[in-house]
Amino acid sequence: MINDIIISLKKNGIKVTPQRLAIIKYLENDKDHSSAEQIYNHLIKDFPTISLATVYNTLEMLEEIKMINKIKISDENVVNYEYNKKMHHHFYCKKCKKIYDIEISCKIAELKEFKGYQIDEVYGYFKGICKKCQSDN
């Protein structure tokens, strides 16, 4: 909900601007784990004055308050972003370079502590060939 988002931004001392809201809204509806460039290319249509730097800065800010996640699994060092949903894993297709969400119950992902180490974050992903690319052969 956009109201919850605005409340959360204000609570974290982040000024609510139309550009920032547009970036969040885009990610909220995005299923492709877009890169900053892709988000920028989409927003430039509605905000002709927006810069790639603004998009990057906003993404950094939103990641810091954990509203969005950064995904670094691309073979080409592209950083992808997604709205922070419930815990899930990712599948990276080496052929089409797409990132898919994987819902899998995983004991490791639920660990809060391991041999005395406190676990705050868990990252897991798979790499391979997606269903679509397999059938394209």
Ligand SMILES: [Zn+2]
């Ligand atoms: Zn693929």
Ligand SMILES: [Zn+2]
């Ligand atoms: Zn995801």
